[in-house]
Amino acid sequence: MLEERTNDLLNDEARQFSLLLNSVTDYAIYMLDTQGVIRTWNAGGRRIKGYAPREVIGSNFARFYLPEDVEAGLPERNLRTAAQEGRFVGEGWRVRKDGSCFRASVVIDPIRVDGELIGYAKVTRDVTERHVTQQRLQEAQANLLQAQKLEAIGKFTLGMAHDFNNLLTVIINCQDLLATKVQDESSAKLVDTALRAAERGALLTRQLLGFARGQALAPERLDLSAVIRECDGVLRRSAGDAVTLELALADDLPACALDRTQLETAVLNLVCNSRDAMPDGGRICIHTALQFTQDSALPDQPPTPFVRVSVHDNGPGIPQEQQARVFEPFFTTKPVGKGSGLGLSQVFGFTAQSGGFTRLISEPGHGTRVELYFPAM
Ligand SMILES: Nc1ncnc2c1ncn2[C@@H]1O[C@H](COP(=O)(O)OP(=O)(O)O)[C@@H](O)[C@H]1O
Ligand SMILES: [Mg+2]
Missing domain, CATH: 3.30.450.20 (PAS domain)
Known part of the structure; x- marks a missing residue:
């Protein structure tokens, strides 16, 4: 049937x-x-x-x-x-x-x-699953490529900066000696000008060493919220009157072992970048928080606790095609004399040398957020 x-x-x-x-x-x-x-x-x-x-x-x-x-x-x-x-x-x-x-x-x-x-x-x-997997793979490959590129530039920079530093040390020492010997005023002026140029060169090489992770750091136990709070005055002066600076600093964060001067320089570099991006004024927000995460270049690692410092502005943002380049030393879109292109490379090198990493989130028209992650102690 x-x-x-x-x-x-x-x-x-x-x-x-x-x-x-x-x-x-x-x-x-x-x-x-x-x-x-x-x-x-x-x-x-x-x-x-x-x-x-x-x-x-x-x-x-x-x-x-x-x-x-x-x-x-x-x-x-x-x-x-x-x-x-x-x-x-x-x-x-x-x-x-x-x-x-x-x-x-x-x-x-x-x-x-x-x-x-x-x-x-x-x-x-x-085919959502396949698509998402493919995209993750592409992102991981792009991250790896970017990390390798910066690593290569870093090695090159490190060698250059060391050599220049040695040369400049000799030049500065000789000029110092000369300065004590010259009698007439016009010669003294010349020596002084040469000395200042050499010192500026030395500063540049120090910044390059920072990017290339060749900087001698002096880590100490720091509460990041406290450090930023102490810099409030400097940060506000740097931000200028047209910009509103907001601090949203978390209490009782775990401490981090960091070089205080480098940390202050990094935050100042970010605030100055935001200010430069918003000549007609805007808002800059500095946040601190505890976050369990991992370096996106090492996605296989389990999440660990990091203290995050993020500097967020509501400026014009960074075009997608420039985002891969902004951390390179000497990359700048600013006119000669205005930008050195060493701000973000200092930030990048410092976080990496401190065992952390940097994330950039920016979309044209939607502002820029740079996040610094430091391992919590
Ligand atoms: N907050 C920001 N908003 C828009 N563009 C930015 C921001 N921060 C950085 N940039 C871009 O990244 C470039 C590199 O920054 P940086 O390394 O600090 O060098 P510099 O400030 O000397 O140009 C800048 O020239 C600018 O084009
Ligand atoms: Mg800058």
């Missing part, structure tokens, strides 16, 4: 197809008419997009697209491509019934009867 019924079911062609389509749950397979109105629906459609057949049949398939894609005419364009080129194959973000988004791999085939277009067959697969 059952066998008979099974045979009947399998012999009826329409039923066969309906059975087949509804056993497929990994793919949404459905038909559209020439205008994109949904005519059939399968179990895969329900599983992936969340709609029961009666909720979608009779409505336009554009409902699965993001509003901005609908506005840009994407659903119609995809149908047109399928009709004109014989197939549309693509990937994009779509919306489920519950409003959540998923990454869809889509194929649209035109259906023709005697050469006349009567509708479309559409197959959609949810």
Whole structure:
């Protein structure tokens, strides 16, 4: 009896197809008419997009697209491509019934009867997981590449800076000796000018050593909130009158072992950058907090406690294409005499040499946030 019924079911062609389509749950397979109105629906459609057949049949398939894609005419364009080129194959973000988004791999085939277009067959697969994994991989690769690049620049810089430092030390010592020997005023002036230039050169090499992690640090046990609070006056003067400076400093943070002068320099560098980015005024916020995290260049490590110092401004932000370069020594977008391009490289080198790391979060039009992470003691 059952066998008979099974045979009947399998012999009826329409039923066969309906059975087949509804056993497929990994793919949404459905038909559209020439205008994109949904005519059939399968179990895969329900599983992936969340709609029961009666909720979608009779409505336009554009409902699965993001509003901005609908506005840009994407659903119609995809149908047109399928009709004109014989197939549309693509990937994009779509919306489920519950409003959540998923990454869809889509194929649209035109259906023709005697050469006349009567509708479309559409197959959609949810590839969100693969997409997210791929993106994570790409991010990890980009992070690694960036870390390797900065490492290479660091090694080069370290060698250069050491050599220059030695040369400048000799020059400065000789000029110091000369200064005690010259009698006439104009010669003394010349020696003095040369001495000041050499000292400026020495400062530059020290900054380069900071980036290249060749700086001799003098770590001491510090409460970061307290250090920043003590710098309040200097920071406010540097920020200038046009800018509002807010401090949101956490109490009872764990201590960090850091070089106080370098820490103050790093925060000052960030405040000055924000100020420079907002000549017409704006807001700078300095936060401190405890956070369990890991260096994004070492994503396999378990999260450990870090004290985070973040300097956030509501300025113009940093263009995406510059973000990979701002930590390089001498990278500056400021006019000659205004910027040395050594601010962020000091910040980068100092955090790295202190066992921490730096994160930059910036979007044009949405300000800039630089986060410094230091291992908690
Ligand atoms: N808060 C910020 N807002 C916008 N751009 C910034 C900000 N901080 C840094 N930058 C960009 O990064 C570049 C490098 O910064 P930095 O290393 O401090 O060097 P400098 O300040 O001497 O230019 C700046 O020239 C600027 O283009
Ligand atoms: Mg700077």
